[in-house]
Amino acid sequence: MMLLKKIQDAPTFTILSSEHFELTNHAFCERVIDLAVEFRNQPKKVVAINMEQGIDAVVAMFAFAELSWVLAPFVGKENPSVYASFCWQNGEFKEQKAVVRESQLLTEFLNKNEAGLILSSSGTTGMPKNVLLNFSRLLNKYLRLKTPLKTVLVFPLSHISGIETLLSTISGLGTVIIPENSSTSKALNLINEHKAEFISCSPSYFKLLCFTGECHQKLRSLQFVNLAGEKTRKSDLDLFRERLPFIDFRQSFGTTETTIYRTYFTDGEGINIGEEGGAYKIIDGVLWLRSPYSMVGYLDVDEPAGEWFCTGDLVETTNKGQLVFKGRLSNVINVGGEKVNPAEIEEVLLQHPEVQEALVVGKDNSLLGQIPIAYLVAEKDIDLDKLKAYCRDNLAEYKVPFRFILKDGLELSNRLKKLKPS
Numbered sequence: 001m002m003l004l005k006k007i008q009d010a011p012t013f014t015i016l017s018s019e020h021f022e023l024t025n026h027a028f029c030e031r032v033i034d035l036a037v038e039f040r041n042q043p044k045k046v047v048a049i050n051m052e053q054g055i056d057a058v059v060a061m062f063a064f065a066e067l068s069w070v071l072a073p074f075v076g077k078e079n080p081s082v083y084a085s086f087c088w089q090n091g092e093f094k095e096q097k098a099v100v101r102e103s104q105l106l107t108e109f110l111n112k113n114e115a116g117l118i119l120s121s122s123g124t125t126g127m128p129k130n131v132l133l134n135f136s137r138l139l140n141k142y143l144r145l146k147t148p149l150k151t152v153l154v155f156p157l158s159h160i161s162g163i164e165t166l167l168s169t170i171s172g173l174g175t176v177i178i179p180e181n182s183s184t185s186k187a188l189n190l191i192n193e194h195k196a197e198f199i200s201c202s203p204s205y206f207k208l209l210c211f212t213g214e215c216h217q218k219l220r221s222l223q224f225v226n227l228a229g230e231k232t233r234k235s236d237l238d239l240f241r242e243r244l245p246f247i248d249f250r251q252s253f254g255t256t257e258t259t260i261y262r263t264y265f266t267d268g269e270g271i272n273i274g275e276e277g278g279a280y281k282i283i284d285g286v287l288w289l290r291s292p293y294s295m296v297g298y299l300d301v302d303e304p305a306g307e308w309f310c311t312g313d314l315v316e317t318t319n320k321g322q323l324v325f326k327g328r329l330s331n332v333i334n335v336g337g338e339k340v341n342p343a344e345i346e347e348v349l350l351q352h353p354e355v356q357e358a359l360v361v362g363k364d365n366s367l368l369g370q371i372p373i374a375y376l377v378a379e380k381d382i383d384l385d386k387l388k389a390y391c392r393d394n395l396a397e398y399k400v401p402f403r404f405i406l407k408d409g410l411e412l413s414n415r416l417k418k419l420k421p422s
Helices: 002-009 025-038 055-066 104-110 135-139 160-171 184-194 203-210 234-243 342-350 384-394
Strands: 014-017 022-024 046-050 070-074 086-089 092-095 116-121 129-134 150-152 175-177 198-201 224-227 248-255 259-265 271-274 279-283 286-290 309-317 323-328 333-335 338-340 355-365 369-378 403-406
Touching (some): 025 055, 055 070, 055 086, 104 116, 116 135, 116 160, 135 160, 160 198, 160 248, 160 259, 203 234, 342 369, 342 384
Parallel strands (some): 150 198
Antiparallel strands (some): 116 129
């Protein structure tokens, strides 16, 4: 593995750090090699790895990749992959008691001398899908990075953004700080304690960091923040830059199926997408991607990947060729035959001075099919009748939310995205 050799050949540095333990690059390589040697005579297999084991789990991931096994990371109470015969937890293999699902695509991949990675994706339909990636190829994605950064890992290691944050930091010979959980208070304290220089998180998550009383002091060491996992609104980006002008804010975009694309903000609300060997196109307002790191295919339907992948993201282009994300195709609300993009309503609501957060969803309605409902984090004394009048002044009548529901806060999923309230 070229990445392992790069790490091994480097001068001594701390490569992984948890709240109670640190590991140098040379000790890390030694552990990886020892574990790989221990199991080198075993047949190639699919193994689920509990990434809550922190440093030990990362060591296992690299060791089993060295053996060209297929890895299925999971976190906490998530179910290990239905395609894994074994689960690696607490330093030992446990045979899966549940029936292991078969896949012709996976069987064919197991015959290759390459490591695989199984991650769960919501897919464009919103239904969970098991995605098979070529992990050997992904391990080499960031080999040319030379900037060592101290990174607090916020995204879970069962998420493509968590995997890529880990790999990019390690490839740059930096330090990955692994927290016990992804709470904002925990991240804030670790950034301050370790003088971390980089984090990657969703805009919603970073907004929570920004509204803590000590954010300016405790985030002072950060040089770069990568915003990922959901659309970054221009109003949020302006807020971040105003509160924390010493940070260089960046954006990455991608899917589990295509992995992460490098992007960068423009002066307006658009972004430019750039990925070596990759490309994009727009068909009927929907973004399609092509990437050298794209998935092998979906395991659930034994569907190999095509050359292009439909992201399900609605986009427009500016006159300078930049992309503006307008929402998700699967989130479009059908109001009496009229197509309504929730993101458009959210943008209008967030421009109101008494609204801090907004999430618009479609609810079934016997007369119109669906109607838009808005969940809000707003001032306690906000006048909802005046808010509806404001919406009527700025939206077509069929786009005006039928109901406003006030919340103390909008919960984030384990992928750091806003959850639809129950």
